[in-house]
Amino acid sequence: xxxxxxxxxxxxxxxxxxxxxxxxxxxxxxxxxxxxxxxxxxxxxxxxxxxxxxxxxxxxxxxxxxxxxxxxxxxxxxxxxxxxxxxxxxxxxxxxxxxxxxxxxxxxxxxxxxxxxxxxxxxxxxxxxxxxxxxxxxxxxxxxxxxxxxxxxxxxxxxxxxxxxxxxxxxxxxxxxxxxxxxxxxxxxxxxxxxxxxxxxxxxxxxxxxxxxxxxxxxxxxxxxxxxxxxxxxxxxxxxxxxxxxxxxxxxxxxxxxxxxxxxxxxxxxxxxxxxxxxxxxxxxx
Numbered sequence: 001x002x003x004x005x006x007x008x009x010x011x012x013x014x015x016x017x018x019x020x021x022x023x024x025x026x027x028x029x030x031x032x033x034x035x036x037x038x039x040x041x042x043x044x045x046x047x048x049x050x051x052x053x054x055x056x057x058x059x060x061x062x063x064x065x066x067x068x069x070x071x072x073x074x075x076x077x078x079x080x081x082x083x084x085x086x087x088x089x090x091x092x093x094x095x096x097x098x099x100x101x102x103x104x105x106x107x108x109x110x111x112x113x114x115x116x117x118x119x120x121x122x123x124x125x126x127x128x129x130x131x132x133x134x135x136x137x138x139x140x141x142x143x144x145x146x147x148x149x150x151x152x153x154x155x156x157x158x159x160x161x162x163x164x165x166x167x168x169x170x171x172x173x174x175x176x177x178x179x180x181x182x183x184x185x186x187x188x189x190x191x192x193x194x195x196x197x198x199x200x201x202x203x204x205x206x207x208x209x210x211x212x213x214x215x216x217x218x219x220x221x222x223x224x225x226x227x228x229x230x231x232x233x234x235x236x237x238x239x240x241x242x243x244x245x246x247x248x249x250x251x252x253x254x255x256x257x258x259x260x261x262x263x264x265x266x267x268x269x270x271x272x273x274x275x276x277x278x279x280x281x282x283x284x285x286x
Contacts, residue, residue, distance in 0.1 A: 001043050002046045004261055004265060005179075007268060008137075008141050008175055008265050011141075012038065012165070012168045014273060016031065018279045021276070022225075022226065022279060023154045030100075030152040031152070034145065034149040037098070040087055040088075041117055044091055047084040048084045048122065049120065051070060051080040051121075052121040052126070053192075054071050054077055054080075055077065058129075059190075060190070091117075095110045095113075096110070102152050109148070119136075129192050129193055131197075131198050133176050133194060134173040142173075143165045144165075146161060146165030160221060167215040167216070168215075168272065170212070171212065171267065173211055174212055175264045175265045177207065178249065178257055178261045180197075181201055181204055182253070182258070205250050209243070209246040212246070212267075215271075216271070217235065222275045223275060223278050226279040227279065238267070238274075248263075
């Protein structure tokens with residue numbers, strides 16, 4: 001399941017929750033269903049990545065990153081394949097319940113997400129093998145979950161929510177950057193052309209820093225919107241955390257980056273939780 005990175009799918013939905021709190025007509029049940037769907041979809045994507053990378057010969061025994069169960073012989077490829085499609089089917093079942101609030105057009109969106117879960121690692125043009133993984137993360141872990149969760153809960157679109165969704169996407173992309181930065185030598189050896197393999201560690205470390213700072217600056221709008229300016233100053237703290245994370249990225253390599261991977265996902269979740277927390281201060285005179 002790669003529990004270290006699951007906060008990525010949770011963060012986007014919690015970000016939408018923060019804005020929905022300011023709408024008295026918000027419906028919370030579809031929001032919670034979106035949270036379950038998002039987590040299941042990410043788990044299915046992680047399973048698919050493990051299965052299809054093994055089938056393509058892109059993983060090797062003793063890799064730098066977290067242990068891959070199929071490659072190491074801990075679990076059969078058949079079992080992993082069944083787990084992939086089983087969890088994906090469960091995610092689709094949860095997603096279908098959202099038709100009640102959003103209408104049948106959600107089926108098309110659900111199919112796109114399900115295809116994205118698989119297309120990240122397999123198909124005629126696997127996204128993660130051609131330097132498009134970060135783009136996929138921005139779309140599927142930022143723009144879509146934040147905007148769609150809010151729309152299903154509140155029945156409307158919101159510019160501030162859209163800005164926050166891009167921020168969440170950029171922070172999510174940073175999680176993948178750390179993952180690929182750590183694995184760049186292994187990926188280059190097997191011909192897996194991630195963006196880090198194409199552009200190199202130095203360029204990706206700079207993108208990591210820029211992504212984080214831009215995301216936090218954009219999120220200042222969310223803090224301003226949800227709290228009326230009472231907590232917007234916290235953005236400076238997050239920029240400091242991002243700079244510290246960047247320094248850890250450029251100073252370490254290999255397995256030492258596993259902790260930073262979890263910390264980067266945690267930073268994304270913490271940003272979302274702070275936005276949610278700040279929404280409680282909207283009408284409080286401090």
